[in-house]
Amino acid sequence: MASLHDVARLAGVSKSTVSRVVNNEYGVKKATRVKVLKAIEECGYVVNQVAKDLKSRKTNLIGVIVPRVSSNAVAQGVDGLSKVFDSAGKHVLLTNTHQQHDKELEFIQVLNQKQVEGIVLFATHIDSKLVSAIHQSHAPVVLVGQDGSLFNIPSVIHDDIKVGFEAGNRLIDAGCKHIGFIGVQSDDRAVDGERCQGLEKALSLHGQALLFHAHGDFTMESGFQLTKNQLTMTPQLDGLFCATDRIAVGAIKALQEANIEVGKQVKVLGLGNDELAYINNPALSTFNYAFEKAGESAAKMLLELIGGEGHGMSKLVLTFDCIDRQTC
Numbered sequence: 532m533a534s535l536h537d538v539a540r541l542a543g544v545s546k547s548t549v550s551r552v553v554n555n556e557y558g559v560k561k562a563t564r565v566k567v568l569k570a571i572e573e574c575g576y577v578v579n580q581v582a583k584d585l586k587s588r589k590t591n592l593i594g595v596i597v598p599r600v601s602s603n604a605v606a607q608g609v610d611g612l613s614k615v616f617d618s619a620g621k622h623v624l625l626t627n628t629h630q631q632h633d634k635e636l637e638f639i640q641v642l643n644q645k646q647v648e649g650i651v652l653f654a655t656h657i658d659s660k661l662v663s664a665i666h667q668s669h670a671p672v673v674l675v676g677q678d679g680s681l682f683n684i685p686s687v688i689h690d691d692i693k694v695g696f697e698a699g700n701r702l703i704d705a706g707c708k709h710i711g712f713i714g715v716q717s718d719d720r721a722v723d724g725e726r727c728q729g730l731e732k733a734l735s736l737h738g739q740a741l742l743f744h745a746h747g748d749f750t751m752e753s754g755f756q757l758t759k760n761q762l763t764m765t766p767q768l769d770g771l772f773c774a775t776d777r778i779a780v781g782a783i784k785a786l787q788e789a790n791i792e793v794g795k796q797v798k799v800l801g802l803g804n805d806e807l808a809y810i811n812n813p814a815l816s817t818f819n820y821a822f823e824k825a826g827e828s829a830a831k832m833l834l835e836l837i838g839g840e841g842h843g844m845s846k847l848v849l850t851f852d853c854i855d856r857q858t859c
Contacts, residue, residue: 533574533576537576538567542563542567543566544563544566544567548563549570549571552567552568553571590645590646590647591621591622591648592621592622592646592648593624593648593649593651594624594638594642594645594647594649594650594670595609595624595651595652595653596635596638596650596652596653597609597625597626598627598630598653598654598655599627599630599749600625603776603777603803603805604676604803604820605653605822607826608653608675608825608829609623609625609826611822611830612826612830614827614830615827616830616834619830619834621648626642630748630749632655632656632661635652636660639664639668640664642670643668647670649671649672649834649836649837650671650673650833651673651675651826651830651833652675653675653676654677655676655718656720657678657679658718662682662684665682665684666682671685671836672684673685673829674686674688674829675688675826675829676689678720678846680846685833685845686845686847687825687828687832687846687847687849688721688847688848688849689820689821689825689848690848691721691722692725692732693851694726694729694818695725695727695728695729695731696730696732697733697818697851697853698729698730698802699730699732699733699734699737700733701853701859702772703733703734703737703739705770705859706798708769708770709765709767709768709769710770710772711743711745711761711768711770711771711772712730712741712743712744712772713745713753713754713757713758713771713772713774713778714727714744714745714746714747714774715749715775716746716748717746723746723774727744742765742768743761743765745757749777750777750778751778751784753778753781754778754780754781754785755785756781756785757782758771758782758785759785759788762785768797769796769797770798770799770859771798773799773800775805776802776803776805777801778801779802780808780811782799783813783858786799793857794857794858794859798816798858798859799858800815800816800817800818800858800859801818802817802818803817803820803822804818805817808854814856814858816854816856819851819852820849821849821851824849
């Protein structure tokens with residue numbers, strides 16, 4: 532394989548001159564540039580793009596941190612941001628925390644060591660350690676799913692309080708008087724806290740109180756077990772809002788095993804419009820979030836920051852659609 536030295540010798544110039552031509556720098560005469568380019572072609576010299584990028588501090592690498600790759604929301608979000616980054620000539624390095632908060636801190640550091648130009652973090656929580664790690668990052672960071680704007684962290688979020696409020700109204704309009712909520716871990720402010728907060732607000736406006744708030748994880752198994760447990764403690768349950776569709780599908784299985792007719796005796800709402808919601812029997816009523824658009828928006832926001840066009844603090848709140856099926 533030809534080297535920089537081979538090109539310089541064939542062109543009759545110094546290695547530094549060849550380097551300036553390769554990097555398209557000023558200060559090289561047109562005739563010399565033509566001679567060097569001809570030598571490069573004759574030698575079959577291939578530019579070491581990695582070295583070139585490191586020198587210019589432009590690696591075209593974007594770090595993406597996700598909590599789990601099995602999530603429908605994450606998959607659609609990554610699809611969305613990948614399209615934008617591909618069009619911009621950027622390459623994505625994907626890391627999976629497996630919902631371990633310490634891994635988020637670790638990957639922010641690792642991705643900076645890889646000299647990524649920016650980071651998109653699909654966050655499941657916000658705490659002082661995470662905020663500190665983001666502020667110390669050399670690469671700009673954009674959050675998806677959690678609101679970091681109060682900490683001057685650009686964020687793309689969904690309207691979780693409003694969707695909880697809408698869920699409450701839908702269940703009340705369906706005649707429910709004993710409504711429960713199954714969420715996730717309590718430190719997930721958006722998915723657990725804000726969705727439940729909106730639900731409780733709707734119930735209070737109608738003179739109702741939340742029957743229970745159960746904490747689980749993002750799996751169908753969690754929805755199944757928590758619903759099964761709650762039926763023994765709150766058999767009067769007639770309305771259920773689940774933080775995700777997967778949780779809701781598990782809840783429906785538990786209700787059916789208890790010989791409860793879902794959609795009549797107990798109304799159920801999920802969130803996310805997962806494919807499971809459509810194929811489930813009965814089909815799950817839910818809310819459609821613009822997960823792919825969230826990824827696209829985060830990518831565009833990050834590219835603006837990389838290009839020096841962003842303001843360092845911005846927040847985009849995406850809307851949602853109601854999906855009416857059989858369970859509510």
